[in-house]
Amino acid sequence: MMGAGALLRPRSKSNIGDKGIAYECGELPVGSAWVKFNIRFYVIAIVFIVFDVEMAAIFPPATIFRDAVLGQTPGLSPALVFLELFLFVGLLVAGLIYCWVRGDLEWVKGITGAVPKK
Amino acid sequence: MSNGLKLVLFAAQLLTVASAILVALHPNVLYASVSLLFAFLGVAVMFVYAGADFIAGAQVIVYVGGVTILILFAIMLTQWLYKMNLKDVPAKLGIPVVIVGVGLIPALYKVMRELAAFVEKNPAPDLEKFANLPKTGVIGQALLSNYVLPFEAITILLLGALVGAVWLARPR
Amino acid sequence: MNSANFANSLQTWIGIGPLWIWAIVSALAVLFLLALPFGGFATYVERKIAADMQDRVGPNRVGPYGILQFIADAFKMLGKEDFIPLGCDKFLFNLAPVLVVMGACAAFAALPLSKYLIGADVNIGILFILSVTTLIAPGILLGSWSSANKWSLLGGLRAAAQIVSYEIPVALSILPVILISGSLQIGRMVELQGWSWTAEGLKQFHFWNAFHNPFTFISMILLFIGGLAETNRIPFDLPEAESELVSGFNTEFSGMRFGLYALAEFADVFVMCAIVTALYLGGWQIPFLNLDELWVTLPTFLIALIQLTVFLAKTFTLVFVVMWLRWTLPRLRVDQLMGLCWKGLVPIALFNVLGTAAWMWIFKGQSIAQLLYKLVSG
Numbered sequence: 001m002m003g004a005g006a007l008l009r010p011r012s013k014s015n016i017g018d019k020g021i022a023y024e025c026g027e028l029p030v031g032s033a034w035v036k037f038n039i040r041f042y043v044i045a046i047v048f049i050v051f052d053v054e055m056a057a058i059f060p061p062a063t064i065f066r067d068a069v070l071g072q073t074p075g076l077s078p079a080l081v082f083l084e085l086f087l088f089v090g091l092l093v094a095g096l097i098y099c100w101v102r103g104d105l106e107w108v109k110g111i112t113g114a115v116p117k118k
Numbered sequence: 119m120s121n122g123l124k125l126v127l128f129a130a131q132l133l134t135v136a137s138a139i140l141v142a143l144h145p146n147v148l149y150a151s152v153s154l155l156f157a158f159l160g161v162a163v164m165f166v167y168a169g170a171d172f173i174a175g176a177q178v179i180v181y182v183g184g185v186t187i188l189i190l191f192a193i194m195l196t197q198w199l200y201k202m203n204l205k206d207v208p209a210k211l212g213i214p215v216v217i218v219g220v221g222l223i224p225a226l227y228k229v230m231r232e233l234a235a236f237v238e239k240n241p242a243p244d245l246e247k248f249a250n251l252p253k254t255g256v257i258g259q260a261l262l263s264n265y266v267l268p269f270e271a272i273t274i275l276l277l278g279a280l281v282g283a284v285w286l287a288r289p290r
Numbered sequence: 291m292n293s294a295n296f297a298n299s300l301q302t303w304i305g306i307g308p309l310w311i312w313a314i315v316s317a318l319a320v321l322f323l324l325a326l327p328f329g330g331f332a333t334y335v336e337r338k339i340a341a342d343m344q345d346r347v348g349p350n351r352v353g354p355y356g357i358l359q360f361i362a363d364a365f366k367m368l369g370k371e372d373f374i375p376l377g378c379d380k381f382l383f384n385l386a387p388v389l390v391v392m393g394a395c396a397a398f399a400a401l402p403l404s405k406y407l408i409g410a411d412v413n414i415g416i417l418f419i420l421s422v423t424t425l426i427a428p429g430i431l432l433g434s435w436s437s438a439n440k441w442s443l444l445g446g447l448r449a450a451a452q453i454v455s456y457e458i459p460v461a462l463s464i465l466p467v468i469l470i471s472g473s474l475q476i477g478r479m480v481e482l483q484g485w486s487w488t489a490e491g492l493k494q495f496h497f498w499n500a501f502h503n504p505f506t507f508i509s510m511i512l513l514f515i516g517g518l519a520e521t522n523r524i525p526f527d528l529p530e531a532e533s534e535l536v537s538g539f540n541t542e543f544s545g546m547r548f549g550l551y552a553l554a555e556f557a558d559v560f561v562m563c564a565i566v567t568a569l570y571l572g573g574w575q576i577p578f579l580n581l582d583e584l585w586v587t588l589p590t591f592l593i594a595l596i597q598l599t600v601f602l603a604k605t606f607t608l609v610f611v612v613m614w615l616r617w618t619l620p621r622l623r624v625d626q627l628m629g630l631c632w633k634g635l636v637p638i639a640l641f642n643v644l645g646t647a648a649w650m651w652i653f654k655g656q657s658i659a660q661l662l663y664k665l666v667s668g
Contacts, residue, residue, distance in 0.1 A: 038195065039287050041191045041195060041447055041451050042188070042191055042192065042195070042287065043283070043284060043287045044451050044454070044455055044628065045184070045187055045188040045191050045451070045454060046188065046279075046280075046283040046284070046287075047280065047283075047284070047632070048184060048187075048454045048455060048457070048458065049180070049184040049185065049188060050276050050279055050280045050283075051458045051636070052179060052180050052183070052184045052457070052458070052461075053180055053184075053272075053276060054272075054273065054276055055179075055458070055461045055462065055465070056176040056179060056180055057261075057269070057272050057273075058465065058643075059172070059176070059254070059258075059417065059465075059468065059474070060172060060254050060255070060257040060258030060261055061258040061261050061262050061269075062258070062465055062468045062469050063254045063255050063258045063468060063472065063473060063474055064255045064258035064259045064262065064472070065258075065468075065469050065472065065647065065650065066469065066470065066471065066472030066650065066655055067255070067472055068259075068262070069650045069651055069654060069655055070654060070655055073259060075263055076259065076262055076263055078651050079651070080262075081262055082647055082648070082651045084262055084266055084269065084270070085644075085647055086644060086647070087270055087273070088269065088270065088273045089640055089643060089644055091270075091273045091274065091277055092273060092276065092277065092640075093637070093640055094277070095276070095277045095280045095281065096632070096636065096637065096640075098280075098281060099280065099281075099284050100632070100633060102284070104284040104287070104288070105628070105629070105632045105633060106625070106629075148379075148382075148435075149381075152382070152385070152432065155428055162421075171412065171413050171414045172414055172417065172474075174414075174421075175414045175417035175418055175420070175421045176417075176421075178421035178422070178424060178425075179417070179420060179421045179424055179457075179461075182421075182424055182425060182428065183421070183424030183425075183427060183428075183454065183457065184454070186428050187427055187428060187431065187450055187454055190428065190431050190432070190435075190450075191447070191450070194431070194435055194443065194447065195447075252413070253413065254413065254414065254474055255473075
């Protein structure tokens with residue numbers, strides 16, 4: 001589709017005059033195109049990875065959960081399966097609560113009142 | 119395996135190797151991490167051919183969706199990290215690397231020989247035949263019965279990683 | 291579970307040609323008959339719905355009732371100048387829309403359009419869809435970076451953080467369905483949501499998953515909200531906020547590149563609504579009707595057509611709701627958005643997973659419908 005566009009569109013240069021500079025609501029760009037480092041993006045990404053791996057680990061047992069509960073798997077009792085799943089999810093809920101209480105999930109520190117404690 | 123499937127496998131392997139070389143040798147850190155993304159995708163395709171379809175899906179979700187984003191965040195938010203170039207590394211640091219690399223060649227050769235012997239003895243089953251076997255269920259059952267201790271240990275490890283990471287990121 | 295995919299179905303119905311030709315034909319068919327027309331038509335439908343809700347007319351010049359508007363838009367976009375901003379990273383600028391479109395359109399291959407019309411009923415069905423839609427996040431991030439515009443970069447960072455955060459409630463809301471269905475295959479999940487008027491059949495089918503137990507009903511709503519956030523739709527469209535960041539991460543993209551982004555967004559909306567439909571609203575199952583139990587055996591072709599219509603009707607209803615919400619709700623601020631995800635949706639989703647597991651354990655996997663039937667009959 002990009003190729004079709006290349007055939008159809010009129011040729012024109014992007015560096016004529018001021019056309020190529022970054023768009024900032026009509027003003028000239030101020031400062032360099034960098035954003036000051038915000039650690040909250042990184043913290044969110046790390047918390048995401050932890051929960052992502054947790055989910056990837058829950059998927060296979062979840063697949064077998066129904067058969068285990070209906071008693072169709074030998075060697076696995078429903079209570080045991082439920083307990084293991086509960087333990088797994090429960091420990092991560094504890095981690096989430098820890099982060100929440102210590103204020104690490106706040107996007108903007110200080111506005112909503114929860115400041116991360118030392 | 120049909121020729122079409124073999125072609126796709128070959129393309130995936132080529133993509134992985136080329137991306138891996140780029141990751142190590144590309145002067146621009148951002149392009150190196152983009153190559154890493156493609157390396158992950160290539161590995162996921164190879165997992166499918168090995169019959170580990172669940173692992174392939176988990177690979178894409180965790181690595182492409184998570185680790186790549188993490189690395190890209192780090193690079194995009196840090197000005198000096200982006201400006202870092204492979205060319206800035208002084209050449210004399212390369213000498214120990216070359217020595218260790220050359221020294222590892224006999225070990226690598228031995229490993230390849232053993233791997234080839236193993237593959238000779240256990241040929242891969244027909245892809246179309248085992249594509250429909252229940253594999254994720256088997257993993258799940260194993261995780262809940264034989265390997266339940268590692269299963270719960272995973273969650274403790276994750277908990278430790280979570281607490282450690284947010285502790286490190288706190289303002290001092 | 292046999293592989294009921296497009297290529298096999300086409301080969302059996304038409305009968306000639308090797309399988310790989312039909313595989314290519316079905317892949318192209320999915321792309322050109324489903325993803326692209328839907329993406330284009332959705333832009334027209336959205337403008338008409340917006341106009342109706344804002345008490346005006348909307349596009350009505352091109353074709354009857356303005357239906358051909360999106361084709362005119364496509365031609366306009368193709369003819370626009372290929373603008374590349376100064377100082378941008380050309381390779382990534384070109385790569386980003388490709389990644390995003392790939393992520394959005396590849397998921398179409400695994401959607402269960404009918405019992406006999408699934409592109410590829412892979413063993414890891416729903417996991418495949420989840421993993422393919424995660425390709426969108428790096429695509430948006432790289433695109434916003436390569437624009438050499440700090441507003442784009444900020445929009446892209448926020449978009450990536452948002453998409454990545456809301457993947458957790460989405461995946462956790464898919465888990466109850468996996469717990470209930472005992473399989474990752476989407477075809478199987480939809481089959482189990484059937485209905486039967488015989489006692490034997492009712493033991494097998496447990497009606498729509500949304501009404502299986504109270505926890506799954508909440509899960510469905512969570513999945514829908516998470517899907518809204520994944521596709522950057524209002525009330526979560528801060529990354530492309532029209533009044534704040536100019537146009538967010540796609541400020542510097544014009545012409546066909548922007549067209550690709552818009553197409554990917556609508557394709558993703560369709561995929562998310564299709565997932566909610568397939569997992570919770572019974573996919574191609576007609577309520578209170580079982581096509582295999584009719585007094586006359588319908589030909590497979592007709593059954594597939596009926597099921598396709600049902601599926602599309604349900605999905606389009608959800609897409610309509612998505613568009614409706616766009617013109618109804620205000621936009622969430624970024625810290626409200628993140629707070630909603632991590633402090634609201636994730637705890638509720640985890641609670642749903644545990645609740646569903648508990649229900650399955652206590653009631654041996656039976657749904658409310660099955661329990662009521664037992665109560666009434668026994």
